[in-house]
Amino acid sequence: MLTWLxxxxxxxxxxxxxxxxxxAVNLAEDDAGFKNSFAQADLVFCDGQGLRLGAALLGRPLPERFTPPDWIHRLAASCATHGYGIFLLGGEPGVATTAAARLIERHPGLRVASHHGYLSPDPLVEAAALEAIAAFQPALLLVGMGMPTQERWVTARRTDLAVPVVMTVGALFDYLAETVPRGPRWLTDHGFEWLCRLWYEPRRLWRRYLLGIPRFFGLMLRQKITPRG
Known part of the structure; x- marks a missing residue:
């Protein structure tokens, strides 16, 4: 993954x-536009052990799971070495700024800029964000607005972004800024990151996990019994 990037x-x-x-699979089942956004991406990587289990159930095993919080510092170190600038777009006001500061602190010489992810409903805010990105001229734009907002935004604005690589990263900035804690590695490395997230943010995420996980495996079983291509 890092080699490809x-x-x-x-x-x-x-x-x-x-x-x-x-x-993402559950959203794509309900939203053709969201599904089409994924079809337009140059690379889609697996960020979840549940997805690996589902793929194995269908006889299409995925080699491993990648998740941005696990390798962001290796990517940042590579960018610092090669002089690639990184722009962080997303999160509540102040979160991306703090995340950028943490990256700079750990990787001296790294060029990082940021803007919060609350771009609507005021078009002037989005225009300001696009201007900031253009002025900074990053090699890598990380977009952390949460699904499906981040994918829709990237798909709609990709032609306007003169950035070599644009990548969605979900809650990465919250983890870097430590506004949301991440679970212990012995849980996150063994397929239970969802449980940690549910523990920390139950009101926001209970539907996603308590209803979404059974639904996903129901979809996988249906696909296995009646393949749709």
């Missing part, structure tokens, strides 16, 4: 990178 950054050709998990 480093190659894409070096080529400077436009690449769009999305991550997929159980929630």
């Amino acid at each position: 480093e190659y894409a950054l070096a080529c400077t050709q436009k690449s769009t990178v999305f991550y997929a998990n159980i929630y």
Whole structure:
């Protein structure tokens, strides 16, 4: 994954990178536009052990799970070495700024800029964000607005973004800024990151996990019994 990103950054050709998990599959089942956004991406990577289990159930095993919080610092170190700027777009006001500061603190010399992710309903706010991105001229734009907002925004604005690599990252900025705690590695590395997130944000996420996980595996079973291609 990191090798692919480093190659894409070096080529400077436009690449769009999305991550997929159980929630993404459920959203795609209900939203054709969201599903089409994924079809337009240059790379979609697995960010969830549940998705790996579902793929294995269908006889299409995925080699491993990648999740941005696990490798963001390796990517940042590579960007610092090669002089690639990173722009963080997303989160509540102040979160991306703090996340950027944490990256700079850990990777001296890294060029990082940021803007919050509350771009609507005021078009002037979005225009200001686009101007900030254009002025900074990053090699990598990380978009953390949560699904499905981030995918819709990237798909709608990709032609306006003169950025080699645009990648969605979900709650990454919250983890970097430590506004939302991440679970212990012995849980997150063994398929229970969803449980940690549910514990910390039950009101916001209970439907996604308590209803979404059974629904996903129901979809996988249906696909196994009656393949749709």
